[in-house]
Amino acid sequence: MIEYESIGSNLILPYLMAESLDKNFFKIKDEFKNWMDNYAKVYQTNHRSNVNGFQSPDDFYMEKGFSPFLNYMSERILDLVDEFKLNEESSINCIPRLSNMWFNINYTGSYNTAHTHPGSILAGVLYVDVPKDSGDIQFSHHDFHNLTLVQHTDMTIEPVDGMMLLFPSSLQHSVDVNCSDKSRYSIAFNLYEYYEEDGARREWPSDSDG
Numbered sequence: 001m002i003e004y005e006s007i008g009s010n011l012i013l014p015y016l017m018a019e020s021l022d023k024n025f026f027k028i029k030d031e032f033k034n035w036m037d038n039y040a041k042v043y044q045t046n047h048r049s050n051v052n053g054f055q056s057p058d059d060f061y062m063e064k065g066f067s068p069f070l071n072y073m074s075e076r077i078l079d080l081v082d083e084f085k086l087n088e089e090s091s092i093n094c095i096p097r098l099s100n101m102w103f104n105i106n107y108t109g110s111y112n113t114a115h116t117h118p119g120s121i122l123a124g125v126l127y128v129d130v131p132k133d134s135g136d137i138q139f140s141h142h143d144f145h146n147l148t149l150v151q152h153t154d155m156t157i158e159p160v161d162g163m164m165l166l167f168p169s170s171l172q173h174s175v176d177v178n179c180s181d182k183s184r185y186s187i188a189f190n191l192y193e194y195y196e197e198d199g200a201r202r203e204w205p206s207d208s209d210g
């Protein structure tokens with residue numbers, strides 16, 4: 001018989017996710033929406049995960065007019081990062097830096113195909129205006145060959161206005177078809193660990209580049 005020094009097993013899934021909800025978001029929701037609508041009138045849409053909607057370039061947030069909204073988001077993102085790091089399951093021990101940010105306006109019939117966010121460690125989203133039936137977000141991990149102890153492979157979140165989510169960038173997700181007659185507004189972002197060439201950690205947020 002083999003005599004082990006130690007033997008054990010641990011559940012390594014599901015993923016960790018942090019979530020916050022600003023109950024006063026209704027006070028600033030229209031300002032966000034107006035800014036996003038005006039931007040979408042001027043700029044061409046990107047075609048990444050979004051189908052039939054508007055997806056901004058991922059440097060849109062560098063626009064001067066967005067800075068009050070960026071300040072608001074930065075504060076909330078940092079709070080969520082702290083919350084994420086507080087969880088004993090978290091492996092994040094750095095100060096992640098914003099690497100890019102983009103927004104989606106999903107018109108009636110729009111949706112986002114399944115994707116991950118390569119090149120970052122954490123991904124997140126702020127829900128600005130998500131009318132009923134305008135599209136839940138679906139999370140899934142597809143390690144179908146290893147279902148041991150994993151109770152769920154998919155999870156649905158029905159977002160609400162003012163909700164912010166933070167999750168590992170490697171976690172695959174998609175957005176359901178907008179079946180309402182109103183548009184769905186959301187702002188997504190990526191974070192990654194960043195060091196200067198001398199090894200010093202860079203301050204958050206960077207105001208010099210994306």
Ligand SMILES: [Fe+2]
Nearest residue numbers: 115117173188
């Ligand atoms: Fe995404």
